[in-house]
Amino acid sequence: MIVMAKSNIKNDIRLEQYKNMLNVINRHNHIQEEVSNTLKATRMRSIINSYRLVEAYKADSKVAYVGEQFPTEIVYAFNMQAWNIESMAILFAQSVNIEDFFQLSEENFLSRDICSFLRAPFATMHANCYPRPNIVLSNDQPCDCLAKLGYIASQLYNSPYFSLNTPNEINGESINYLVAQINKMILKIEKELSCSFDENNFKKIVEYSNEAKEYYCKTTEILKKSYVPRVSRELLEIFGLNAFGLKETVSLCKVLYEEALEISQKQNTKKKRVLWMGQAPEGFHEIIKYLERELDIIFSAILWDGTLMSLDIENPIHSIAKRAILFHWHSDRMKENTAMVCDEFGIEAIIIANVWGCRNMLGIRSVIKEVAEEKNLKYLTINLDVMDRNNYAFNQVKNRLDAFLEII
Amino acid sequence: MRDILESIVNMNEDRINSLKRINKPRMGWISIYTPEEILYAAGITTFRITGERGINTTDANALLSNNYCSYVLSCLSEGIDGVYDFAEGVIFVDACDMRKRLYEAWTRNLKLNYSFFIELPRDINKLSREYYKLQLHNLRKSLETHFDLKISEENLSDAIKTFNKSRKLLQQMYELRKSDFPLISGNDAINIVKASTCGLREEFNEKMDILLKKIEDAQIRTGKLKKHRVMMCGSYFDNSDIIDVIEKTGAILVCEDISNGIKYFEGQINENNEPIDAIADYYLDKATCARMLDINKRFEHLYKLIQEYNVDSVIYFSLKFCDTNLMDYPIIRKKLNEKGIPVLFIEGEQHMTNIESIKTRIQTFLETRMY
Numbered sequence: 001m002i003v004m005a006k007s008n009i010k011n012d013i014r015l016e017q018y019k020n021m022l023n024v025i026n027r028h029n030h031i032q033e034e035v036s037n038t039l040k041a042t043r044m045r046s047i048i049n050s051y052r053l054v055e056a057y058k059a060d061s062k063v064a065y066v067g068e069q070f071p072t073e074i075v076y077a078f079n080m081q082a083w084n085i086e087s088m089a090i091l092f093a094q095s096v097n098i099e100d101f102f103q104l105s106e107e108n109f110l111s112r113d114i115c116s117f118l119r120a121p122f123a124t125m126h127a128n129c130y131p132r133p134n135i136v137l138s139n140d141q142p143c144d145c146l147a148k149l150g151y152i153a154s155q156l157y158n159s160p161y162f163s164l165n166t167p168n169e170i171n172g173e174s175i176n177y178l179v180a181q182i183n184k185m186i187l188k189i190e191k192e193l194s195c196s197f198d199e200n201n202f203k204k205i206v207e208y209s210n211e212a213k214e215y216y217c218k219t220t221e222i223l224k225k226s227y228v229p230r231v232s233r234e235l236l237e238i239f240g241l242n243a244f245g246l247k248e249t250v251s252l253c254k255v256l257y258e259e260a261l262e263i264s265q266k267q268n269t270k271k272k273r274v275l276w277m278g279q280a281p282e283g284f285h286e287i288i289k290y291l292e293r294e295l296d297i298i299f300s301a302i303l304w305d306g307t308l309m310s311l312d313i314e315n316p317i318h319s320i321a322k323r324a325i326l327f328h329w330h331s332d333r334m335k336e337n338t339a340m341v342c343d344e345f346g347i348e349a350i351i352i353a354n355v356w357g358c359r360n361m362l363g364i365r366s367v368i369k370e371v372a373e374e375k376n377l378k379y380l381t382i383n384l385d386v387m388d389r390n391n392y393a394f395n396q397v398k399n400r401l402d403a404f405l406e407i408i
Numbered sequence: 409m410r411d412i413l414e415s416i417v418n419m420n421e422d423r424i425n426s427l428k429r430i431n432k433p434r435m436g437w438i439s440i441y442t443p444e445e446i447l448y449a450a451g452i453t454t455f456r457i458t459g460e461r462g463i464n465t466t467d468a469n470a471l472l473s474n475n476y477c478s479y480v481l482s483c484l485s486e487g488i489d490g491v492y493d494f495a496e497g498v499i500f501v502d503a504c505d506m507r508k509r510l511y512e513a514w515t516r517n518l519k520l521n522y523s524f525f526i527e528l529p530r531d532i533n534k535l536s537r538e539y540y541k542l543q544l545h546n547l548r549k550s551l552e553t554h555f556d557l558k559i560s561e562e563n564l565s566d567a568i569k570t571f572n573k574s575r576k577l578l579q580q581m582y583e584l585r586k587s588d589f590p591l592i593s594g595n596d597a598i599n600i601v602k603a604s605t606c607g608l609r610e611e612f613n614e615k616m617d618i619l620l621k622k623i624e625d626a627q628i629r630t631g632k633l634k635k636h637r638v639m640m641c642g643s644y645f646d647n648s649d650i651i652d653v654i655e656k657t658g659a660i661l662v663c664e665d666i667s668n669g670i671k672y673f674e675g676q677i678n679e680n681n682e683p684i685d686a687i688a689d690y691y692l693d694k695a696t697c698a699r700m701l702d703i704n705k706r707f708e709h710l711y712k713l714i715q716e717y718n719v720d721s722v723i724y725f726s727l728k729f730c731d732t733n734l735m736d737y738p739i740i741r742k743k744l745n746e747k748g749i750p751v752l753f754i755e756g757e758q759h760m761t762n763i764e765s766i767k768t769r770i771q772t773f774l775e776t777r778m779y
Contacts (some may be wrong), residue, residue, distance in 0.1 A: 111734040112727060145731045148736070151703060168525070331509075331516065356475070359509065362476065365510075
């Protein structure tokens with residue numbers, strides 16, 4: 001049973017938090033990936049993740065909590081560890097009995113109606129399993145409540161806090177507004193952490209970010225033409241890692257590209273290709289394993305405009321701002337992007353995954369249906385919760401998947 | 409006094425018929441961060457979309473989801489059912505993720521002659537103020553183009569004065585609720601605030617003037633038994649059955665820190681500043697709703713009201729799936745507890761389907777507190 005931290009989290013030491021984290025992972029670590037069946041890039045990512053995780057728990061590390069799609073290049077320019085509060089909870093969820101965490105979030109009065117991607121990190125913080133942040137940097141992507149969670153984290157740890165407010169519409173005014181906020185955030189970090197923003201380091205990080213992105217994009221190009229098992233999944237994991245700007249990510253993306261190229265040249269089989277819209281469960285989740293026996297799943301997030309965008313080396317902050325707005329879920333832009341992906345990637349059907357509590361996906365799914373109808377594609381809507389099993393039963397989803405598989 | 413009070417309450421109940429009779433462009437709004445003054449200055453009648461008539465939300469569920477805030481679904485249902493077909497359009501504000509999706513669903517699926525989406529910052533600082541002002545200037549330009557008119561500074565100043573007057577009148581009415589023996593009940597108060605949003609601005613101001621004069625002239629109500637004083641806070645709320653439940657226990661609802669309570673009319677726009685700047689400052693300065701990030705600021709505001717209204721118990725009402733209010737609750741609850749203020753959390757729908765269980769919980773909570 002996971003218990004609420006008894007000590008004062010605000011002053012707790014990282015070593016204690018590291019022990020707490022190991023404790024919950026070790027006690028429940030029953031899931032083992034089939035190593036022989038994984039890509040080299042996947043194993044490499046796992047090592048990078050482990051390294052980043054351990055580094056963040058070191059007493060003298062500077063840790064910045066960040067949200068999804070946060071411009072981590074800024075964080076790396078300060079030589080800080082970017083701790084993605086949502087992704088890290090998902091990582092833990094693969095190893096621990098997450099139900100204990102959800103119980104803890106309820107004991108702390110957070111409603112079960114909130115998305116489990118938010119409840120899990122909320123509880124992980126209350127169980128004192130995250131490394132104490134030196135600063136909390138949040139944005140509002142993909143949702144309001146992730147920014148709220150950042151604020152709550154700053155209160156819990158008594159850490160400085162800065163939030164980026166990303167406009168929905170993309171135009172000169174909105175980009176300039178975000179540029180001004182990013183510049184202000186840099187000043188805030190400098191002031192709060194008594195360090196200075198190293199322009200040269202930032203330039204190098206932007207170059208790494210672009211280099212990694214170049215391999216990332218080239219890998220997606222391979223996917224356009226070929227069925228390459230597990231590569232779409234790995235691209236999604238790298239997207240979730242959100243570590244563009246690290247030298248290790250360049251190597252990771254390069255290895256994946258080379259591996260994808262090699263596999264594509266040997267691969268003769270072809271499967272029906274479906275586009276997965278919405279939050280995706282981990283690669284060894286029963287739904288994914290079940291579908292992958294018959295289908296080639298392309299995860300939509302790997303092909304968003306923001307995901308594929310490189311930064312302008314001459315004006316990086318401006319392009320970071322533009323990218324942030326492109327990441328915002330916007331029905332017109334998402335419709336256009338989905339239509340383009342369907343055409344270019346030979347999509348034959350769409351799976352819309354409504355994750356319990358994700359209001360944005362629930363609200364935008366009708367636009368995806370429009371695309372499917374316009375392109376005469378079959379689509380399936382499934383309701384699931386990839387973390388909280390109280391909100392999902394595989395057998396129910398399986399019935400729908402079976403019917404869908406028969407139709408397509 | 410009752411006659412004029414009922415006349416104001418009826419303004420709300422008859423709002424659709426009254427709006428249909430108005431021979432001017434009419435524009436609906438959904439968030440209290442809509443700068444009504446700019447629309448009014450353009451000769452537009454503004455009214456709140458309340459969702460009251462959107463009881464069957466089946467079609468709205470199909471466009472959004474049944475796991476959605478019932479206020480948002482009810483508003484969209486009203487749109488789908490053509491309740492506001494007389495209106496020229498709707499002003500949307502990025503007041504939460506679901507209202508953003510409401511804007512998209514409404515404008516994509518329903519025909520509107522005019523719509524405008526205002527990007528609302530989540531925190532208040534110099535940059536966000538400038539950006540919000542920019543949004544308001546864009547709205548002004550957009551209205552001028554659409555209606556082929558000019559919104560003068562004088563128009564804006566006059567609109568500010570008219571709305572400030574409504575605010576002042578509502579504030580005076582709420583001031584009376586600070587008394588140990590208030591003449592205005594919880595249901596009356598909420599209905600009066602709703603009446604102020606039904607588009608008949610001048611008529612509302614005139615009637616409120618009369619009501620307040622009548623209250624002033626009425627004998628001061630006294631008694632020996634001081635009632636237990638309750639405050640509501642949280643999501644959009646207008647359910648009279650719940651207020652009845654509260655007041656039938658012998659308690660009295662004295663204040664509502666919600667969007668159709670104090671949050672709608674608190675403060676005043678500075679009439680001496682440049683109008684658009686003053687409007688923007690007003691809306692952002694009063695920003696203490698769950699949409700904003702600063703939960704501490706929200707709590708400080710809430711606690712100030714608790715002290716001013718001498719509140720004994722708080723009921724935190726969250727619409728089911730109202731994520732921002734649900735996220736704030738753990739912190740608000742903790743802070744209220746630290747101050748020794750009991751709070752009851754109620755999660756419900758706009759058109760209450762679970763009233764019986766809510767009734768039991770409220771009765772148990774208040775009876776435990778009172779006796």
